[in-house]
Amino acid sequence: MDSNIFSASVRYLRYVLLAVLSRYFITARTQSYSEYHRVPDFEEEEKISEKISKPLVTSKHSFGVKADAPFTCVHHAFASAARANPLQRAVIDHLGNSISYADLDYLSSLLASYLRAHNVRPGSLVALVAQRSIAQVVAIFGILRAGAAYIPLDGDITRDDTLQSIMLDAKPTFVLVSEGCISRTKLLGQPYGCIEDVLHSIQNYPVDAVEDLSQSSDTAYIIFTSGTPKGVMVSHSNVTNLLSLSPGNLHIGPGVKVAQLLNIAFDMCAWETLGCLMNGGTLYLRGPRRADWIKVMKTVDVIVATPSILVPHDPVDFPNVRVVATAGEPCPQSLADKWASQATFYNCCGPTETTIVNTMHKHIPYRPLSIGKPTANNSVYILDELLQPVPFGTAGVMWAGGKGISKGYLGLDELTSQRYLKDPFLPGGQVIYSFNPDT
Numbered sequence: 001m002d003s004n005i006f007s008a009s010v011r012y013l014r015y016v017l018l019a020v021l022s023r024y025f026i027t028a029r030t031q032s033y034s035e036y037h038r039v040p041d042f043e044e045e046e047k048i049s050e051k052i053s054k055p056l057v058t059s060k061h062s063f064g065v066k067a068d069a070p071f072t073c074v075h076h077a078f079a080s081a082a083r084a085n086p087l088q089r090a091v092i093d094h095l096g097n098s099i100s101y102a103d104l105d106y107l108s109s110l111l112a113s114y115l116r117a118h119n120v121r122p123g124s125l126v127a128l129v130a131q132r133s134i135a136q137v138v139a140i141f142g143i144l145r146a147g148a149a150y151i152p153l154d155g156d157i158t159r160d161d162t163l164q165s166i167m168l169d170a171k172p173t174f175v176l177v178s179e180g181c182i183s184r185t186k187l188l189g190q191p192y193g194c195i196e197d198v199l200h201s202i203q204n205y206p207v208d209a210v211e212d213l214s215q216s217s218d219t220a221y222i223i224f225t226s227g228t229p230k231g232v233m234v235s236h237s238n239v240t241n242l243l244s245l246s247p248g249n250l251h252i253g254p255g256v257k258v259a260q261l262l263n264i265a266f267d268m269c270a271w272e273t274l275g276c277l278m279n280g281g282t283l284y285l286r287g288p289r290r291a292d293w294i295k296v297m298k299t300v301d302v303i304v305a306t307p308s309i310l311v312p313h314d315p316v317d318f319p320n321v322r323v324v325a326t327a328g329e330p331c332p333q334s335l336a337d338k339w340a341s342q343a344t345f346y347n348c349c350g351p352t353e354t355t356i357v358n359t360m361h362k363h364i365p366y367r368p369l370s371i372g373k374p375t376a377n378n379s380v381y382i383l384d385e386l387l388q389p390v391p392f393g394t395a396g397v398m399w400a401g402g403k404g405i406s407k408g409y410l411g412l413d414e415l416t417s418q419r420y421l422k423d424p425f426l427p428g429g430q431v432i433y434s435f436n437p438d439t
Contacts, residue, residue, distance in 0.1 A: 062374065062379050062380050062381060063374060063378075063379045063402075064373065064374035064375045064376045064377055064378045064379070064402065065376050065377075066376070066377060067245050067376045067377065069237070069240040069241050069244040069245055070240075070244055071240050071244055071278070072215075072216035072236060072237060072240060073144075073214045073215075073216060073218075073220075073236040073240065074144055074220050074236050074239050074240060074243075074274055074278060075108075075141055075144040075145050075214070076214075077240060077243075077244055077278035077279070078105075078141060078277050078278055079105065081101060081254075081277065081278065081279065081280035082101040082102060082104065082105035084254070084280060085101055085254050085280055086100065086101050086102035086105070087100055087101070087102060088100065088101050088254060088255075088280070088282065089101075089282050090103075090104045090137075090277060090282065090283065091104065091134050091137050091277075091282070091283045091285065092282060092283070092284050092285065093132075093133060093134055093285045093287075094285060094286055094287030094292045094295070094296070095287070097134060098134075099134050099137075099138070101280075104137070104138060104141065104277075105141075107138045107142070107199060107202075107203075108138050108141035108142040108144075108145055109142075109145060109209065109210065110142075110199075110202045110203070110205050111138060111139065111141075111142025111143075111145075111146075111198065111199065111202065112142050112143075112145035112146040112210040113202070113205060113208060113210050114142075114193075114198060114202050114205070115142060115143065115146040115148065115174060116146055116210055118173075118174050118191060118193070119173055119174070119191075120143075120146045120147075120148050120173050120174050121146075121147065121148070121173075122146075122147030122148070122213040122214065122218065123147065123148070123149075123218065123219075124146075124147070124148040124149075124172075124173040124174070125148060125149050125150075125151060125170050125171070125172040125173060125219075125222065126143045126146075126148045126149070126150055126151070126172055126173060126174050126175070126176060127150075127151045127153060127166070127167065127170065127172040127174075127175040127176070127188075127190070128140065128143070128150050128151060128152050128153060128175075128176050128264075129153050129155045129158070129163070129175060129176070129177045129178065129181050129184055129188075130152070130153070130154070130155050130176070130177070130178040130181065130195065130264060131154075131155050131156060131178040131180050131181060132260070132264065132285050132286070132287075133178060133195075133285070134285070135178065135195045135196050135199055136178060136195065136264065137273060137277070137283070137285075138195075138199060139176045139195050140152075140273065140274075141277075143176070144214070144220060145210055145212070146210060147210075147212075147213050147214050147218070148173070149218070149219035149220055149221055149222055149233070150220075150221050150222075151166070151170055151172060151221070151222045151224070151231070152221065152223070152264045152265050152269070152270075153166065153224075153264075153265050154263050154264055154265045155177065155178050155180065155181030155184055156180075156181070157263075158265065160184075160187055162224075162229060163184065163187050163188075164187050165229060166224055166229060166231070167187070167188055167189060167190060169229070169231060169410065169411055170222065170231060170410060170411075171190075172190055173190070173191075174190065174191050174192065174193070175188050175190050175191070175192035175193075176192070176193055176194075176195050176198070177192050177193070177194055177195065178194075178195055178196070179194055179195070179196045179197070182194055214236065215236075216235065216236050216237040216240070217235055217236070217237060217407075218235060218236055219233045219234065219235055219236075219407060220234055220235060220236045220238070220239050221234050221239075221270060222234070222410055223265070223266075223267045223270075223352050224265070225352055230409045230410075230412060230415070231409060231410030231411070231412075232267075232352045232353055232406050232408075232409060232410075233406055233407040233408060233409070233410055234267075234270075234352075234355055234406045234407070235406070235407055237403060238355040238403065238404055238405070238406055238407075239270065239274060239355060240278070241355070241375075241376065241377055241378075241403040241404055242271075242355055242356055242357070242375055242376075242404060243271065243274055243275040243278055243279070244278060244279070245375075245376040245377075246376070247346060247360050247362070247375065248271075248275070248356075248357075248360065248375050248376070249275065249279055250275060250302050250304070250323050250325060250346075251302075251322075251323055251344070252275060252276055252279040252280070252281040252302060253279055253280050253281065254280040254281070255281075255282075256276075256279075256280075256281040256282070256301050256302060257281065257282050257284055257299060257300040257301045257302070257320075258272060258275070258276035258281045258282065258283050258284065258300055258301070258302045258304075259272065259284055259286070259296050259297060259299075259300040259302065259303045259304070259305075260272045260273055260276075260283050260284060260285045260286065260296075261286050261293065261296065261297075261303070261304075261305060261309065262304070262305070262306075266328075267352045267355075267356050268304055268305075268306070268327060268328060268356060270356060271304045271325070271356050271357075272304045275304070276302075281302070284296045284299055284300050297313070297318050297321070298317070298318055298320065299320065300320065300321065301320060301321065301322045301323065302321070302322065302323045302324075302325075303321055303323070303324050303325075304324075304325045304326075304327075305324070305325075305326055306326060306327070306328040306329050307326045307328075307329055307330070307331040307332060307335055308329060310324070310326065310335060310339065311332075311335060314338075315338055315339045315341070315342045315343065316342070319342075321342065321343050322343050322344065323343055323344045323346075324339050324343050324344070324345045324346065325345075325346040325348055325357075325360070326345075326346070326347055326348060327347075327348035327349060327350065327356070327357045331347045331369065333369045336363045336365075336369050337363075337365045337366055340363045340364065340365045341365045344362060345362070345363045346360045346361065346362055346363070346372075347360075347361045347363050347369055347370065347371060347372065348360045348361070348371070348372065349371035349372070350400060350404070350435070351433075351435045352406070353405070353406050353419070353420075353433045353435070354378075354400045354404050354405060354406070354433060354435070355404040355405070355406055356404075357375065358374060358375060358378050358380065358400040358402075358404055359371045359372040359373060359374055359375065359378075359380060359400075360372045360373075360375055361373070374400075374402065375404065376403075377402050377403040377404070378400065378401065378402030378403060378404045379400070379401040379402045379423075379425075379426070379432075380398065380399070380400055380401075381398075381399045381401070381425070381432070382396040382397070382398055382399075383396050383397055383399055384396055384397070385397075387399075387421070387424050397434050398434065398435060399432045399433065399434045399435075400432060400433050400434075400435060401423045401425075401426065401430055401431065401432040401433075402430065405420065405430075405431045405432065405433050406433075408420055419433060419434070420432070420433055421433075
């Protein structure tokens with residue numbers, strides 16, 4: 001039977017079943033029943049496939065590796081990168097304008113002082129109604145350095161009723177607006193400033209470092225989901241756990257060029273932007289035209305995208321690309337095979353509530369495509385309605401756990417308590433969240 005007819009999740013469960021049967025016979029029933037309710041390690045399976053005819057499963061495989069993130073807050077990681085390579089270009093826009101790490105560090109610090117002077121405090125929310133620009137990136141780090149959380153909203157395409165609804169729900173202390181979106185301010189009802197005007201006005205401010213009061217548990221950003229908008233609160237520790245550790249850091253470092261293609265209100269944009277600048281790379285902002293997309297894709301080493309963005313493109317036309325990560329929708333096997341033949345290709349899975357993605361799989365061309373195993377310090381379970389592991393071959397609900405699970409929904413405590421439950425398998429107050437990997 002052609003495996004391409006299976007969705008990623010169905011192929012994944014099929015592999016789980018084959019894996020546990022193999023393990024059962026190889027170990028001669030020496031393991032307990034509970035040890036079979038695990039997610040297979042596909043990378044390990046690839047290593048041992050030459051020695052045995054079926055993949056193995058061990059008790060560790062529903063858990064990502066345990067590791068300590070080197071930074072507790074997003075802006076701490078950025079500040080470290082700025083100290084290490086101050087003269088390196090941090091961001092380049094589609095017109096060729098750029099800003100160095102030193103200048104991005106300096107301007108974001110001044111902006112943090114400005115925000116503090118406008119009643120923004122640790123724990124405050126600042127909405128960012130913006131267009132893709134260097135100023136928008138400065139705004140993100142200025143907000144974080146002030147101790148606040150940012151709410152990214154695309155100033156060009158966010159509908160009026162959606163913008164008003166989010167402002168009503170979030171009640172931000174302040175709003176930063178791109179110059180090209182200034183007409184939207186009539187919808188706000190909150191104090192606001194034009195990002196470009198503010199950055200121009202503060203360049204002669206005294207350089208007084210803002211006291212850093214941020215904690216790892218503080219909210220870094222809030223993403224409002226599509227459909228009925230719900231604000232998902234993502235903490236600094238959620239972000240650093242994915243973006244500071246392998247494989248979520250996508251091998252980004254000084255000299256690595258990263259594309260910024262996605263809508264700023266999409267959580268995968270945080271993977272592009274924060275993942276790049278926390279690790280010392282150079283971020284390339286696309287422009288509005290198709291030609292601008294192509295120019296960026298031909299320039300960069302790393303692309304984060306939904307599969308549908310990559311479908312029209314032949315990887316042969318982008319020889320510089322070395323790492324690709326896809327998420328947000330099921331990835332076709334044929335697409336993964338094409339791009340994995342040229343670059344390191346990660347097929348990833350996880351909703352906004354699990355901080356961008358919860359699982360990643362390094363695909364090998366023409367091998368079965370998987371959603372992979374949990375990222376560092378995260379876990380995956382397939383459970384029944386009583387939160388017990390289902391027998392293999394039985395349908396269940398996929399639950400994600402670990403340090404990537406976000407803080408919940410802004411102002412929706414009841415919904416948060418329904419969707420975010422205590423992990424029944426691990427102590428310490430950890431939380432799990434259920435999701436459908438095909439959505």
